[in-house]
Amino acid sequence: MAVNVIKPGLSTTVQDLGRPGYYHIGIPLSGAMDRLAAKAANWLVGNKEGAAVLEAVFMGPELKFTEEATVAVTGAELPPKVDGEVRDTWTSFKVKKGQTLSFDFLKKGARAYIAISGGIDVPVVLGSRSTYALGALGGFTGRKLEAGDKLPVGKGRAVKEGRSVPEKLRRGPGQPAELRMIPGLYWHRITEAAGKQFLADTWKVANEADRIGYRFKGGKPLEFVAREQPFGAGSDPSNIVDACYPYGSIQIPSGTEPIVLHRDAVSGGGYFMVGAVISADMDLIGQMQPNTPARFVEVTMAQALKARKDRAKLIEKIKAGL
């Protein structure tokens, strides 16, 4: 079966849980920016958690179904409509042959995950169906959706409509969002006062926030510890000799606007990183709109691992309830 794209939305891409294993040769993880939401959407429609879904940012697409399917929309509050009639988010519903799925204005969050029973059946590239648009790799011919595309959908198994994730298990960022981070190898490059300032400031998501990285602005510029730049590092005090950029790492070019690297990040470069956002909080970033206030909260490795475990438990709880 196929789903026809009438309107693509702002930037709608095919994503699954990603393409780990190639970051060292420059191919990023890709995959859903809010992994919990993508998994939940799949479970709601009877798919395996790693089936390919659509990730729609800020604005939903308009899709015409050529066969009946079960659909669920999770993540952002982007109300789905079937032939104009509103359906609940985080809840499975049927779309009949010939019906159109469209979306109302975004109410909360940033990215909605649209799972269709059977999963989006684009070819697997390097172990994943995820789109890495910068590299024109994976997904629907390596790019975001466009009007006129015919999306192939696999054969689903029959599931009931009206299956729902309880509201208390749906997690989004607070106001301000608190992003837990562990200071990293280059923390010593900024002064003690600058480190305190970085953690004390309330930052705001800038307009330059996408699948590659999230930029934050509005905090005070950071002061660097003076040094003679080593051979191979650029002249700006925020430059280092090129290093690997971990997923979640926080680089601050020129000490002014932090950038948290996300699923489609470049894998290395010459900016120092103050640390990395813990894995348990990366989903939250995917749901942050421009101008969302955010703070960075320092945690230890033990706290980060505990948070990861808690997150895994929450995901298990969602799965067990469906």
Add this chain to the structure above:
Amino acid sequence: MAQLLSPLPGTFYRKPSPDKPSYKEDGDSVAKGDVIGLIEVMKSFNEVKAESDGKITFMAENEEPVMAGQPLAEIV
């Protein structure tokens, strides 16, 4: 009377570029499909078009941060 709502969160611009005049001024006549401003988000600028004919009154300022669904203008 119809409110024109922002389709996206981002920054609203009433001009095509900083050194150009605004697309429309308060009280101007607009036709359905006319560009009345831009929303900047994720390194891209997205045109906002009038959805009806009439006289326009803006409800959001140039360079104002806006949310999806926020009224940008009224067209009467």
